[in-house]
Amino acid sequence: MVRSLPLDVQNNIKSLLKSGHPYSSIIERVPGVKKSTISDYKRRWFPNMRPLNSGRKSEITATTKSYIRRSVITGKLKTGKDVQRYLCDIGCVIGYSACLKLLKSMGFQARIKKHKPFLKAIHMKKRLAWANAHKDWTKDDWCRMIFSDETKVNVWGSDGVKYYWKRPDDKLRFHHLDLTVKGGGGSVMVWGCITYDGPGLQKLGLKKTTSTASLFTVGLLRAQI
Numbered sequence: 001m002v003r004s005l006p007l008d009v010q011n012n013i014k015s016l017l018k019s020g021h022p023y024s025s026i027i028e029r030v031p032g033v034k035k036s037t038i039s040d041y042k043r044r045w046f047p048n049m050r051p052l053n054s055g056r057k058s059e060i061t062a063t064t065k066s067y068i069r070r071s072v073i074t075g076k077l078k079t080g081k082d083v084q085r086y087l088c089d090i091g092c093v094i095g096y097s098a099c100l101k102l103l104k105s106m107g108f109q110a111r112i113k114k115h116k117p118f119l120k121a122i123h124m125k126k127r128l129a130w131a132n133a134h135k136d137w138t139k140d141d142w143c144r145m146i147f148s149d150e151t152k153v154n155v156w157g158s159d160g161v162k163y164y165w166k167r168p169d170d171k172l173r174f175h176h177l178d179l180t181v182k183g184g185g186g187s188v189m190v191w192g193c194i195t196y197d198g199p200g201l202q203k204l205g206l207k208k209t210t211s212t213a214s215l216f217t218v219g220l221l222r223a224q225i
Contacts, residue, residue: 005037009030013033013038014041016030017046017049023035023038026038060092064090064092065102068087068102073170073173074173078164081096081099083102083103084099087099103165107167110163110165111163111164112163113162113163113164142196143196146193147195148191148193148194150189150190150191150192151190152187152189152190153188153190
């Protein structure tokens with residue numbers, strides 16, 4: 001129940017609330033009144049009044065937000081840390097969690113990068129030509145094939161999850177992918193193969209040089225035979 005206050009005090013509080021003064025300002029102007037009392041009067045007199053704005057005003061201007069939005073879309077700023085670093089560089093000191101909230105308020109969502117091989121135009125052309133050359137193969141043709149693959153575990157660097165920021169309707173861009181290339185050194189390679197009759201043997205090795213298809217294919221064939 002609202003504590004009974006003198007009528008002139010109530011009118012003073014009512015006038016201050018109507019003028020948009022925050023609770024802290026009213027408490028300073030009306031000594032002895034509590035925040036809960038002001039809140040009760042507010043609900044009684046102005047039940048449909050929107051919550052009063054409080055807290056420090058944002059230092060991030062609309063222009064800065066527009067630049068951040070454009071930079072995230074194009075990949076100039078890829079992570080929340082990148083956004084935080086940029087804002088600090090221009091004088092807007094902001095925490096990492098606040099940066100994530102800022103990105104979410106712009107409609108961006110954090111997603112996990114998918115591993116995709118880095119393909120140049122010539123790679124794509126060769127793959128398409130290979131597919132067209134084998135599109136009419138029969139089941140017996142494919143049964144004679146040995147399918148091999150490899151995986152790499154980095155000795156240096158991260159094999160962990162990498163994230164990117166993207167709005168639901170944005171198209172997929174190169175910086176949304178974790179592009180991989182063959183070689184690079186400093187990693188452990190595992191090679192394996194599978195045939196129509198079942199899986200073959202696996203080979204493990206410390207990878208220091210650039211691998212070629214013939215290098216590990218010959219090794220797999222020897223192990224399989």
